[in-house]
Amino acid sequence: xxGYLELARxxxxxxxxxxLLAGAxxxxxxxxxRLAWVLGIAASIAAAVFSVDxxxxxxxxxxxxxxxVEGLALRADGVSLFGAAALNTAGALVAxxxxxxxxxxxSRTGPYVxxxxxxxxxxxxxxxxxxxxxxxxxxAEIAWLASVAxxxxxxxxxxxxxxxxxxxxxxxxxxxxxxxxxxxxxxIGSTDVFYLSAALIRAPGLAASGVGLMLAGLAxxxxxxxxxxxxxxxxGRASGPAVLALGxxxxxxxxxxxxxxxxxxxxxxxLGAGVSAVLAALxxxxxxxxxxxxxxxxxxxxxxxxxxxAQCGVALLCAALxxxxxxxxxxxxxxxxxxxxxxxxxGAAIGVGGARSLDALDGMGRRAPLAxxxxxxxxxxxxxxxxxxxxxxxxxxxxxxxxxGWWWAAGAVIVTSxxxxxxxxxxxxxxxxxxxxxxxxAGAGAWGIxxxxxxxxxxxxxxxxxxxxxxxxxxxxxxxxxxxGGP
Amino acid sequence: MSAELALLxxxxxxxxxxxxxxxxxxxxxxxxxxxxxxxxxxxxxCASLLSAAAHGEAVRLVLARPLPxxxxxxxxxxxxxxxxxxxxxxxxxxxxxxxxYARATHEKAPARQMAFIALANAATMAVAFSANLFTxxxxxxxxILAVFPLVAHRGDEDSRKAARAFLATLLTASVGLLLPxxxxxxxxxxxxxxxxxxxLAGRVDAxxxxxxxxxxxxxxxxxxxxxxxxxxxxxxxxxxPALVTIQALAVLPAGxxxxxxxxxxxxxxxxxxxxxxxxxxxxxxxxxxxxxGMGGAAxxxxxxxxxxxxxxxxxxxxxxxxxxxxxxxxxxxxFAAALQVVAFSCASATLLMAVGTTVAVTTRERVADYSGLGxxxxxxxxxxxxxxxxxxxxxxxxxxxxxxxxxxxSTGAGLVWAAGLVALAAILTFAHLGxxxxxxxxxxxxxxxFKRPDGASILLAAPVVxxxxxxxxxxxxxxxxxxxxxxxxxxxx
Numbered sequence: 001x002x003g004y005l006e007l008a009r010x011x012x013x014x015x016x017x018x019x020l021l022a023g024a025x026x027x028x029x030x031x032x033x034r035l036a037w038v039l040g041i042a043a044s045i046a047a048a049v050f051s052v053d054x055x056x057x058x059x060x061x062x063x064x065x066x067x068x069v070e071g072l073a074l075r076a077d078g079v080s081l082f083g084a085a086a087l088n089t090a091g092a093l094v095a096x097x098x099x100x101x102x103x104x105x106x107s108r109t110g111p112y113v114x115x116x117x118x119x120x121x122x123x124x125x126x127x128x129x130x131x132x133x134x135x136x137x138x139x140a141e142i143a144w145l146a147s148v149a150x151x152x153x154x155x156x157x158x159x160x161x162x163x164x165x166x167x168x169x170x171x172x173x174x175x176x177x178x179x180x181x182x183x184x185x186x187x188i189g190s191t192d193v194f195y196l197s198a199a200l201i202r203a204p205g206l207a208a209s210g211v212g213l214m215l216a217g218l219a220x221x222x223x224x225x226x227x228x229x230x231x232x233x234x235x236g237r238a239s240g241p242a243v244l245a246l247g248x249x250x251x252x253x254x255x256x257x258x259x260x261x262x263x264x265x266x267x268x269x270x271l272g273a274g275v276s277a278v279l280a281a282l283x284x285x286x287x288x289x290x291x292x293x294x295x296x297x298x299x300x301x302x303x304x305x306x307x308x309x310a311q312c313g314v315a316l317l318c319a320a321l322x323x324x325x326x327x328x329x330x331x332x333x334x335x336x337x338x339x340x341x342x343x344x345x346x347g348a349a350i351g352v353g354g355a356r357s358l359d360a361l362d363g364m365g366r367r368a369p370l371a372x373x374x375x376x377x378x379x380x381x382x383x384x385x386x387x388x389x390x391x392x393x394x395x396x397x398x399x400x401x402x403x404x405g406w407w408w409a410a411g412a413v414i415v416t417s418x419x420x421x422x423x424x425x426x427x428x429x430x431x432x433x434x435x436x437x438x439x440x441x442a443g444a445g446a447w448g449i450x451x452x453x454x455x456x457x458x459x460x461x462x463x464x465x466x467x468x469x470x471x472x473x474x475x476x477x478x479x480x481x482x483x484x485g486g487p
Numbered sequence: 488m489s490a491e492l493a494l495l496x497x498x499x500x501x502x503x504x505x506x507x508x509x510x511x512x513x514x515x516x517x518x519x520x521x522x523x524x525x526x527x528x529x530x531x532x533c534a535s536l537l538s539a540a541a542h543g544e545a546v547r548l549v550l551a552r553p554l555p556x557x558x559x560x561x562x563x564x565x566x567x568x569x570x571x572x573x574x575x576x577x578x579x580x581x582x583x584x585x586x587x588y589a590r591a592t593h594e595k596a597p598a599r600q601m602a603f604i605a606l607a608n609a610a611t612m613a614v615a616f617s618a619n620l621f622t623x624x625x626x627x628x629x630x631i632l633a634v635f636p637l638v639a640h641r642g643d644e645d646s647r648k649a650a651r652a653f654l655a656t657l658l659t660a661s662v663g664l665l666l667p668x669x670x671x672x673x674x675x676x677x678x679x680x681x682x683x684x685x686x687l688a689g690r691v692d693a694x695x696x697x698x699x700x701x702x703x704x705x706x707x708x709x710x711x712x713x714x715x716x717x718x719x720x721x722x723x724x725x726x727x728p729a730l731v732t733i734q735a736l737a738v739l740p741a742g743x744x745x746x747x748x749x750x751x752x753x754x755x756x757x758x759x760x761x762x763x764x765x766x767x768x769x770x771x772x773x774x775x776x777x778x779x780g781m782g783g784a785a786x787x788x789x790x791x792x793x794x795x796x797x798x799x800x801x802x803x804x805x806x807x808x809x810x811x812x813x814x815x816x817x818x819x820x821x822f823a824a825a826l827q828v829v830a831f832s833c834a835s836a837t838l839l840m841a842v843g844t845t846v847a848v849t850t851r852e853r854v855a856d857y858s859g860l861g862x863x864x865x866x867x868x869x870x871x872x873x874x875x876x877x878x879x880x881x882x883x884x885x886x887x888x889x890x891x892x893x894x895x896x897s898t899g900a901g902l903v904w905a906a907g908l909v910a911l912a913a914i915l916t917f918a919h920l921g922x923x924x925x926x927x928x929x930x931x932x933x934x935x936x937f938k939r940p941d942g943a944s945i946l947l948a949a950p951v952v953x954x955x956x957x958x959x960x961x962x963x964x965x966x967x968x969x970x971x972x973x974x975x976x977x978x979x980x
Contacts, residue, residue, distance in 0.1 A: 418659060429650070469552070
């Protein structure tokens, strides 16, 4: 029995994907919303268990490596294990929270929404585990198209505009990525991700252009500024589950894939400078534009999405450093953003249901205290207050940045934190110091446990900032495994 | 009680008090007893730590290691122990006064108010006992977030606006200026520990030292250094108990403690030395800014007819005196600054509690309405007069000693103009507080003074009188305090 268990653990990547895709298929054919929800939760929890177990074994306990060849061009490395564990855990929590919306959805679309949600997680997980650039492309496309479908399934007609913009953006992103992959293949004769760092590069300029285009294609799907023209329209009118899938899983999934790709490309002398320049430009633009957009936002979901853009910008800046310390900082920052966004989106989902205006938060601290606590924890983490994960991520960037002489990166951190003070302070003020002016929608139809993820992610955003040893160890080990050529 | 346990109680009791007061909100008697009792426990623990620091006991408490090589840690040293003892002692009087004020004004949410006062006290204790810059920054941010609900407590548009100004100014300054300074210090020294002699001493060039000093001093916006001082006047719309916390017991003192710790334990000789690798240029500029700010604040106070607003500007003038003492970078200046914090806290708490008592029993808030109130509230206005005299710096009250040391240190540093600015601010303070106290005591008694038929309760009057007595008692402690604080500016061998 233990032999089978070990065999299963050795093939954690493929089991993670199988659990998600099988869950999606079952949810799709499920006759009721509630059954689809339960199946979705079961599948996402199974995937989370597989991926977290693999990450803990390899990154924390230093146990046996993960199987390399599955016949599906899947190969795990440190960053993919770290990212998949974080993403699948978030996926399970999002699946649970989706109950707050699916309970109110029609019985026809409810199962589809759950199936698509699982496809989003499966797509980004597949992109993280793919050993080949084309595998990365396939995974990212599955996740993206599932996200587009989720937005299109929203009840409001305005959401279709968002879905259309996403479709156009996705097409542009796919074209950039494929063009970049073709250039890379032409330059080095392979699109294997693991081959990048040691490749004999015949045409360095061509290879660097290829990698730059591939990163830009992925950045477009991750919502990095200035390529995030689709974000406002998609987030502004989409349904609750679509917002959760895009804002929590889509953007952070994209960032993890970018960090992994960059971690493989940066060590190559001919590619390092180009990767660094592309990521630094995208990161700085995301920090500045995302912060400005978040400060000016009046729609709660857009505010959260733009805040996420700014935070992801910090992660991209970390990755731009190109050093193991920088990639470790990027993983910590991406994880911090994931926890903060999860707390914010799930807290809002439970507290105000489908409401979008910031006014909906007025007095919510009294009306829905637990959801209020989750949003407060998220806001504090987004501000970068000490003893939160948000502070930890930025501190690691400053530490790595100052070590590399990138003082301006510290400036970017300050910009993000200052913007966080403004929009985070505004959220807290509305929660606790305003009275509701009208009867607010409060997720009344939510099924029992749908509120649990908000509290779990809020606790993670604070407690892991207080005792981050395990997280830091895992992030350091993850980048070391990439530097060493994979586990 | 061991010193470790006392430190744990000093930090933990106010935090536990927050929860207890909320949990035991009814009956009011139990709530008030818990509030006063826990504050007293904190004060006793701090008194024990004062004694431990006097005997040179080294106590350190590490709660966590949230960053590599950086602990969330607290330690007992003379400056922190003195400030914690004074502020927690005054906190007991404030707790009594808050209980009396809540009863007299039929406060709608007294438990919430008391809870956030306790939380602010917890953060202030953490500021005082912080062992390194990171812990100080955490406690400082915690204090901002704890006081924000106190400012907005009334819930009307004015108080919300004031709370927004408070939060925006202090958080922006701390994130935009104090945090970069901390990160820069870490980049230079790979350490954030507070240590006598300063972690930066001998490790920075003149340019870095000057820029860092400006970042630190302006980043500590709780010290109300212009131009980041507007939050102080804005928050004067808050309720009386919140004002005592903001001006006398938590926010302004925390800013002053921060200035002292950074001057003594981060800069040390890097603030001013013979080698010119120091921050002399920035410190002189900041002294000028603080001196002009002092005079300006005292002058503006003169023009304000709302008593609370007048006291806010008066408090600003007083706290800027601390900045001048700190920036002089001499032992005499640091001692003057420390003594000024102690004297200011006693006098300011007494004044604000007296104003709170007056509001609670007469609803009078205008300067013109104070005439003759001393004849019908003699104890309250006797305390008011003593505290005013100390704020002005009239000999032999405690405030006079700190001003005298400040003038001596300024002339000792060759900055006669700084001494002149301190003296000018004292004269202007006399002009805005002296006539007010005199008119209250000597004016004709109003015939319709009391809103409450039974006048001020003992809970409202006694803390004012005891605060005034504390101000008087400080007369005796100037010399012992000088020798007690000596380790602050003496590097460990």
